[in-house]
Amino acid sequence: MKEETYEKSPRITVIEYGENFYEEFKIERPEELHHYKDKTNTVWINIEGLENEDALKEIALNFSLHPLTIEYIINRAQRPKLETFKDYIFIAAKMIYFDNKKLVVEHLSLLLGRGFLMSFQEKRRDLFEPVRKRLREKKGGLKGSDYLAYCLLDAVVDGYFEVLEKLGERIEFMEEELVRTPSRGLLNSIHKIKKQLILMRRAVWPLREVAGDFERLDSPLVKESTRVYLRDLYDHIVQVIETIESYREMISGMLDIYLSSINNRMNEIMKVLTIIGTIFLPLSFITGIYGMNFVFMPELYWKWGYFATLGVMLFIAILMLLYFKRKKWL
Amino acid sequence: MKEETYEKSPRITVIEYGENFYEEFKIERPEELHHYKDKTNTVWINIEGLENEDALKEIALNFSLHPLTIEYIINRAQRPKLETFKDYIFIAAKMIYFDNKKLVVEHLSLLLGRGFLMSFQEKRRDLFEPVRKRLREKKGGLKGSDYLAYCLLDAVVDGYFEVLEKLGERIEFMEEELVRTPSRGLLNSIHKIKKQLILMRRAVWPLREVAGDFERLDSPLVKESTRVYLRDLYDHIVQVIETIESYREMISGMLDIYLSSINNRMNEIMKVLTIIGTIFLPLSFITGIYGMNFVFMPELYWKWGYFATLGVMLFIAILMLLYFKRKKWL
Amino acid sequence: MKEETYEKSPRITVIEYGENFYEEFKIERPEELHHYKDKTNTVWINIEGLENEDALKEIALNFSLHPLTIEYIINRAQRPKLETFKDYIFIAAKMIYFDNKKLVVEHLSLLLGRGFLMSFQEKRRDLFEPVRKRLREKKGGLKGSDYLAYCLLDAVVDGYFEVLEKLGERIEFMEEELVRTPSRGLLNSIHKIKKQLILMRRAVWPLREVAGDFERLDSPLVKESTRVYLRDLYDHIVQVIETIESYREMISGMLDIYLSSINNRMNEIMKVLTIIGTIFLPLSFITGIYGMNFVFMPELYWKWGYFATLGVMLFIAILMLLYFKRKKWL
């Protein structure tokens, strides 16, 4: 959890928009953010990269944030939460996506204040481009900072759905595989997906409460018209959770099948051995009898003794095969 | 989730009914719906097919629906929910039925307004004919649009019971099968039903909350006399859920039995091998002894040596069989 | 669910009782029930048999029942519920008993009105005789119709305890059996009891809520002095539920033991085979060596070769047995 590189400074983007107005800046030094306070338009400050804690602290000072807020932003292990401070609402959430087949859980913090929204992303990976595009296109069409916060969280939840779709495909693939060839590697894959679902669940469950609290929040920062959207967000999160739970149940069902099919194969293996043994042990015993060197063994001197013995053995073998046939082992 | 065919336009049916009044129309163009607003009679507008989003959006515009409403209607993955808007109540539910042995979950949206009810079905499959028949028969007997909404939801829940009945029959059949011949295919069938139950549960669970909210809703659109019916609806949904849970438990019990019976069969197989091995290995050993070519082996030259040996072997074999008898392996 | 025989008309019994008063009638035609409305004494109308729906509907008309009420009475799949209508309280419950080793779940409806109680039983089987006896004996000793409703429900719950006692005995019997001889039939018995418990749980769980609602009901039909009895009823139901849950846990523990003991037996079987194989395969190999027909084999011509070989083989056999002894396989 401590692999920070202190050189990297955060990348800051500012978007100011309002009635028929849209502007986008890149900012080099945190101090410049000062200009964007108390605008009549809505200002969205997006900060990417949490490595440089000093820069983040300076931003915090500029906006006179509560000491806990900055801790929440920096601490990547912070679980999703919503906390109301005097001037702003703090929201922590988790962005989840696949990066080279590895499930990445990224920390995201939102600071919703009067007329501005600050977002802190852990990495420089852009999930919010669709939101930006909509802002650019219908200037003024998007309402205040609370609606913007909804949009960002909605983009996050859309990311969950994408991850779930991929997981769902893999589960389906594994299920078919399971029917054909239940290999050891498959078991490991199942276990891996199970772990990814545990990871995901931990990130999504608390967000449900966050969305619920956000919707019911009695604050001037949340407009009445936004609430129906937040309820929709809440619904989507519940849907994500339900999907996760369904997947977990399917996974657990697959484990049952896997175990059964191992045992089934054992049955098959044992059947082969038993059939072979049951046929050839008695036959070998007969050959053993006539391989004995007793001086007085009448059969040995009988002319058809050999062929009669062969016949008897054939008869026994056929009998055995019929027995196995009836037992449905063949 | 994106296999839409944009050509298909929705099929729209309008039913107007009231005190001693009943009329049924087919409508070609969405614009015509305009005529059916603000009638004194109750108007039921049924729209089948969600492929043509533009047509649906036009209808939405005509009735000045909230942008989220139309999203709820179009999004087939939308989970069951009830949302109160200014002029109307929106309800999403899932219709479930078997189509060629495949369990289909279809999205249904209801829009309950003053004097009208709109229903949006995903496919052109008619579950609501019984309701229509009742409307036709006892003109005016059916009360306002809220009661109509109840009727439609009740028809949906009746569909659940039909599906459950089929699943129940299959489970019963599989249970008998399990006692007779526990095959690999049976295991796959169990897994398949388990998945169908998971699917169904996801569709039904949230509907329970919807029905509860509907009943408690403090809105002029829901009459006092309708509430007792909504409570009944709620009860039926709970019954569906309980049945699903019972089935799930039965399924899980069947898995236990399946696993046990595989192990039981293994025991049987091993018993056969062990009996054969335990009888013939010692006997073969004896024949081996007298098959040795030592020059000086007194027994070989004894006249009754051969028959004595045969006798001893028979005795050993009988002893073994008695032993297995006592162990209850035979 | 649709095996009704329309000929059978319900059997109606009316009991009127009050201060020093007790009378019992059999009634042939539903119309006569009319006479028993609005008596100053308490009237208990017991109706057995739900096959003839028309007769039931006529009774419903006579007492001007809500259309849903009659549906609740007729629908045998109706889950336990309490519903308050304008003039009466409706209660649905399930009677459970063993009929020829088969667990029967029977539908019961109670209608508690001012001064009267109607009970609708599915079958002509008398569980309520003890209540009737108490009524006859202490005339007037029993209070109003609400207390009578309690008595009937209490009789129903007493029936649950009887069923549980029988199930408990079976479980105990099966546990002892399990330790002695874990057979395949035992597994089926376990599964059967598990299913009976699932059935029972479904019937009893909702009744708990019904009893709770009944006790808290704010209605002139429920006297204050009856509430302590209803709380007692509630307690008994909870006790039934707890017993069911305990049984379920025991059952699940028995399954674990069953599986373990199957595996244990497999171990035993394999041990026998392994011991036999491990002793006789090497010995047979030795006899094989001296059964070879090489012209030049010095041991063959040694006088004591045969006996020395026998000695060596005995020695090996003893060695093997000691090894198995130390491994605790013998």
Next chain:
Amino acid sequence: MKEETYEKSPRITVIEYGENFYEEFKIERPEELHHYKDKTNTVWINIEGLENEDALKEIALNFSLHPLTIEYIINRAQRPKLETFKDYIFIAAKMIYFDNKKLVVEHLSLLLGRGFLMSFQEKRRDLFEPVRKRLREKKGGLKGSDYLAYCLLDAVVDGYFEVLEKLGERIEFMEEELVRTPSRGLLNSIHKIKKQLILMRRAVWPLREVAGDFERLDSPLVKESTRVYLRDLYDHIVQVIETIESYREMISGMLDIYLSSINNRMNEIMKVLTIIGTIFLPLSFITGIYGMNFVFMPELYWKWGYFATLGVMLFIAILMLLYFKRKKWL
């Protein structure tokens, strides 16, 4: 549940105590109890033995108890509950202790009235001596009857802890045993402890609610200063419950280990058979070849044929052993 002996009359002890006052009597006939009503001091009436129902009913009459109360006292299957009557509070609880390795669950009833406390124990076994000792020692140090009720319940809960300690020791012992020798008997012990935990849980769970209700009770019979002690009692009960749950989890973990170790042993057994079989079957085959009686077999006449064959067989055996070594089977 019906093994009562009607001869045995209950043993009644009365303790009267107050400011600097302490007296202890034995009472023969229930009628004498009359003298101890409405004392200014606190009176504790302890009744042991529930067999003689008539005597108990007479006591009930003397103190004019509600008919349900006496039923609660007599019914040993009564689950823990708290019920407020007009003049007194009724509390039912379960005393649990080991009697000759058998877990006994004993029914206890408390009747808390103004200035008196009655306790009904099922058997003549004294758990309350410590309480009596404290009463004797610090006369008047103990406050009113509500505090006395707390003391008795606390003694009951202390009894739970003792039982848990013993169970804990057994579990620990079994865990060590499991690592050394997983026998069939161990499985039965695990199952037995599991059942005892189920029994105990059923007795303790409802008591938690009782203690919670007692503490929150709005009654003049419960003094404000006693509540903090009742909260402590509640806490102890929760601790008992948590311990039970932990034990259950450990037990379930032990079952997993047991099953795994059975399978592990099977592996070991099979390994031995496989090693022996894999070495000696090929070797026996070779001896078989040279045991054939073909007239023309050149090797047989070669002088070193015999020793060469022995060498080859040795070589094969060593090869096999090396193979098993690499597979870590040896």
Next chain:
Amino acid sequence: MKEETYEKSPRITVIEYGENFYEEFKIERPEELHHYKDKTNTVWINIEGLENEDALKEIALNFSLHPLTIEYIINRAQRPKLETFKDYIFIAAKMIYFDNKKLVVEHLSLLLGRGFLMSFQEKRRDLFEPVRKRLREKKGGLKGSDYLAYCLLDAVVDGYFEVLEKLGERIEFMEEELVRTPSRGLLNSIHKIKKQLILMRRAVWPLREVAGDFERLDSPLVKESTRVYLRDLYDHIVQVIETIESYREMISGMLDIYLSSINNRMNEIMKVLTIIGTIFLPLSFITGIYGMNFVFMPELYWKWGYFATLGVMLFIAILMLLYFKRKKWL
């Protein structure tokens, strides 16, 4: 639980701090504590070692604590709780850390009064040094005794995270081990970690409620500004709980894999035996045939009989191998 050494007296440290003020004392006799009551600065009294109960009782007398309080402090089995007394708030919590690979759960009590905080630790092990350091550094920077209580609890929770990190590492290590070599020892390790998680969960779950109660407490002893920190504490505890639950799920998944891999190995072992048996039993049978001593066996006298037989046997062996190849056993 009773390994106390009565000689050891507790080690008492007093820290007084306020606006620009910081002092630290060691105190020998409990009586001296008297001087530190009712200071205007905040006083933190840290007491280490619970063995000497008399000394603790004297402290309790000095500060006129409720008798239950001192019981809570001394009883190491006391579960985490918060109790409000007249003049102070009592909080019990558990410190958890690894001591030589053994998980230690240590009892901690906090007494939060007006202007002072008392902490009672079970052992002389210093977890609170970081808090003390912060006090020394920013004199007066730390607010009142409630904030100090938060700091101590936060240090306790930080200790939980350390323990979890170690457990997480072990689980990860074991997972890799599981894939490589699933040994018996691994199973024991899994069981051990499972038990540690049970232990930890029991200590942490109730603390969650304590933190929640602390935050919502309506008491002049808890300042408004501290509440946001207590909410943060609550959040951290929830995070600990969630991590524990995730670990438990992973552990349970590992057990599944372990069981599967045992069965997989059994399959492998059986395969080897079956292949060997299936190849050599028929071959040995053939050699047996030609080892028989019948006088009239034509093949024996054929010149190429021996080589033909060898060829047939080779052919059969190759056939078998091909069969196993197709079955994917090789």
